[in-house]
Amino acid sequence: MKKTMSKTLRSNIITIGLVVAVFVIVQILIGTGNISSLMKGLLVPLCVYAILAVSLNLTVGILGELSLGHAGFMCIGAFSSAFFSKCMKMFLPGMPAGLRFFLAILVGAAFAGLLGILIGIPVLRLKGDYLAIVTLAFGEIIKNIINILYLGVDEAGVHFSLKSSMDLHMEDSDKIIINGAMGITGTPGDSNFTIGIVLLLITLIIVLNLIHSRDGRAIMSIRDNTIAAESVGIPVTRYKLMAFSISAALAGVAGVLYAHNLSTLTATPKNFGYNMSIMILVFVVLGGMGNIRGSMIAAVVLTLLPELLRGVVSDYRMLIYAIILIVMMLFNWAPKCIEWREKTVAMIRGKLSPKSAAKEGE
Amino acid sequence: MSFITYLINGISLGSVYALIALGYTMVYGIAKMLNFAHGDVIMVGGFTCYTVCSTMGMHPVVGVLLSVVVCTLLGIVIERVAYKPLRMASSPLAVLITAIGVSYLLQNLALLIFGANAKSFTSVVNMKSLKLADGQITVSGVTIVTIVTCIVIMAALMFFINKTKLGQAMLAVSEDKGAAQLMGINVNATICLTFAIGSALAAIAGVLLCSAYPSLTPYTGSMPGIKAFVAAVFGGIGSVPGAFIGGILLGVIQIFSQAYISSQMADAIVFAVLIVVLLVKPTGLLGKNIQEKV
Numbered sequence: 001m002k003k004t005m006s007k008t009l010r011s012n013i014i015t016i017g018l019v020v021a022v023f024v025i026v027q028i029l030i031g032t033g034n035i036s037s038l039m040k041g042l043l044v045p046l047c048v049y050a051i052l053a054v055s056l057n058l059t060v061g062i063l064g065e066l067s068l069g070h071a072g073f074m075c076i077g078a079f080s081s082a083f084f085s086k087c088m089k090m091f092l093p094g095m096p097a098g099l100r101f102f103l104a105i106l107v108g109a110a111f112a113g114l115l116g117i118l119i120g121i122p123v124l125r126l127k128g129d130y131l132a133i134v135t136l137a138f139g140e141i142i143k144n145i146i147n148i149l150y151l152g153v154d155e156a157g158v159h160f161s162l163k164s165s166m167d168l169h170m171e172d173s174d175k176i177i178i179n180g181a182m183g184i185t186g187t188p189g190d191s192n193f194t195i196g197i198v199l200l201l202i203t204l205i206i207v208l209n210l211i212h213s214r215d216g217r218a219i220m221s222i223r224d225n226t227i228a229a230e231s232v233g234i235p236v237t238r239y240k241l242m243a244f245s246i247s248a249a250l251a252g253v254a255g256v257l258y259a260h261n262l263s264t265l266t267a268t269p270k271n272f273g274y275n276m277s278i279m280i281l282v283f284v285v286l287g288g289m290g291n292i293r294g295s296m297i298a299a300v301v302l303t304l305l306p307e308l309l310r311g312v313v314s315d316y317r318m319l320i321y322a323i324i325l326i327v328m329m330l331f332n333w334a335p336k337c338i339e340w341r342e343k344t345v346a347m348i349r350g351k352l353s354p355k356s357a358a359k360e361g362e
Numbered sequence: 363m364s365f366i367t368y369l370i371n372g373i374s375l376g377s378v379y380a381l382i383a384l385g386y387t388m389v390y391g392i393a394k395m396l397n398f399a400h401g402d403v404i405m406v407g408g409f410t411c412y413t414v415c416s417t418m419g420m421h422p423v424v425g426v427l428l429s430v431v432v433c434t435l436l437g438i439v440i441e442r443v444a445y446k447p448l449r450m451a452s453s454p455l456a457v458l459i460t461a462i463g464v465s466y467l468l469q470n471l472a473l474l475i476f477g478a479n480a481k482s483f484t485s486v487v488n489m490k491s492l493k494l495a496d497g498q499i500t501v502s503g504v505t506i507v508t509i510v511t512c513i514v515i516m517a518a519l520m521f522f523i524n525k526t527k528l529g530q531a532m533l534a535v536s537e538d539k540g541a542a543q544l545m546g547i548n549v550n551a552t553i554c555l556t557f558a559i560g561s562a563l564a565a566i567a568g569v570l571l572c573s574a575y576p577s578l579t580p581y582t583g584s585m586p587g588i589k590a591f592v593a594a595v596f597g598g599i600g601s602v603p604g605a606f607i608g609g610i611l612l613g614v615i616q617i618f619s620q621a622y623i624s625s626q627m628a629d630a631i632v633f634a635v636l637i638v639v640l641l642v643k644p645t646g647l648l649g650k651n652i653q654e655k656v
Contacts, residue, residue, distance in 0.1 A: 137633035333456035
């Protein structure tokens with residue numbers, strides 16, 4: 001049976017098995033009380049970053065377009081779902097939390113995906129670095145607008161303003177849901193580690209299935225050679241838009257998970273600005289473009305690294321992080337380093353088994 | 363009358379953006395990379411000048427000169443250590459991520475040395491403000507110096523690129539590295555020179571920026587850096603006059619939208635204008651349209 005198992009299937013099973021194994025190990029650690037509260041607090045963010053890395057890998061690694069606005073889609077997912085959850089909590093308090101969160105995920109994914117299509121239609125005409133800068137601009141615009149958006153709901157309907165909470169003309173200030181730069185407070189805390197892992201698994205299944213499907217091969221052919229793909233009749237724009245919007249919707253799901261993990265949701269440059277988008281891109285490039293498992297591992301390692309360094313060298317931790325990032329990039333990508341690595345590996349192998357090395361020489 | 367004041371302020375801010383954008387655009391033209399650490403070189407320039415003038419109490423001119431020297435050296439070192447080994451990498455994204463790493467490195471070094479509190483930067487310009495039209499318009503000394511500096515540098519740069527051998531070598535390398543090498547141009551030295559010039563301009567921009575907005579933190583450079591990057595793309599990345607025009611336009615648009623529309627939405631408007639320009643003209647205002655060949 002195992003011999004007939006295809007290579008892709010085995011790789012997929014390893015990826016999903018890895019996530020399940022991590023989940024089981026963490027659950028055991030929690031059960032035996034061997035995990036610090038700091039690490040416990042990091043579990044949901046780790047799932048968020050892993051989902052973001054996997055979803056961005058679809059755009060950058062599989063579609064081959066550089067996007068620097070991924071945090072914008074996450075932002076939309078987070079705010080739309082938090083708005084939805086808070087409305088439900090206010091007007092339908094009897095609704096079970098599970099159903100509410102399930103619907104919130106759908107709302108977040110739908111809004112982010114829709115925005116992905118809306119942005120994708122004009123933006124995907126551009127190429128390379130121009131596409132990158134326009135996605136960056138869109139991400140910043142989304143963050144900026146969320147920061148000045150005031151939205152409230154009461155019996156009279158939805159009140160909306162871009163100026164201040166006073167302009168909403170609402171009698172009951174408790175019913176203001178999105179309060180400009182102060183964001184949304186009191187989102188129900190529906191996220192937990194189990195839900196995070198389940199969402200990560202769903203993301204993985206969606207992305208891995210897409211990659212190995214007919215559509216996925218079409219998308220990769222666009223990455224490898226757009227003109228050739230076009231000439232064999234692949235509708236380039238449609239597939240680009242498909243990959244881009246799926247990636248956006250999955251980022252929206254990560255946003256939902258993020259929003260329901262916090263009691264106060266605000267759009268700051270740190271969590272939804274271009275710094276965040278760049279951070280996700282770092283996960284993808286360091287983990288390997290197009291390598292889903294790699295980007296997931298990179299997300300986890302790079303999120304844990306500064307926290308682990310906190311205990312050892314607290315003042316220098318971000319400095320060390322930056323140096324490690326540069327060195328890892330040089331080590332992984334510089335042609336001279338790759339050559340040196342191959343030589344070293346060959347030398348070690350030669351020493352371990354001199355016979356095989358001699359045979360190669362013949 | 364306030365319209366003219368806003369216009370002058372916009373041009374002044376735009377001049378700073380233009381100086382930074384020149385660095386972006388030259389590096390992009392020659393190395394085909396987005397140098398995300400460029401914004402942080404501005405910050406290093408600002409901090410060097412702050413240390414020399416405010417802490418050590420030396421003359422502002424010494425401060426400006428020293429910050430230019432420090433940033434030029436920094437630019438060369440960054441290029442040699444972090445970017446050059448990756449020039450032949452299989453993916454152009456590798457060098458982009460390394461640039462982000464360098465950006466984190468510079469920010470955190472500054473954070474360790476100077477702390478997170480904002481330093482108040484003493485302006486290097488001791489010029490009286492100018493009153494025009496019977497005192498209805500006041501133009502500060504910094505504004506005048508910024509605009510004049512930008513025009514002088516722009517003229518000098520255009521002369522350097524179009525009339526000197528080194529400048530022509532830079533153009534040749536940006537067109538075709540291989541052919542330039544065959545013609546006997548030292549490609550590595552030329553790329554190094556480009557980084558040096560870009561970083562020197564960033565130092566000047568940093569000092570001028572901090573003179574106009576005198577609060578200096580390790581993150582001072584990042585937003586102006588992104589804005590200048592937008593300006594470079596706006597004018598057509600790789601084009602020197604494009605960076606100048608893009609920078610000025612961006613500064614004017616930003617000040618006008620702050621004044622007439624909403625100060626909170628200014629950034630969104632700047633980015634929206636960029637998107638509209640790129641959708642109408644996908645290579646920027648002065649960008650070359652390269653035909654795709656199979």
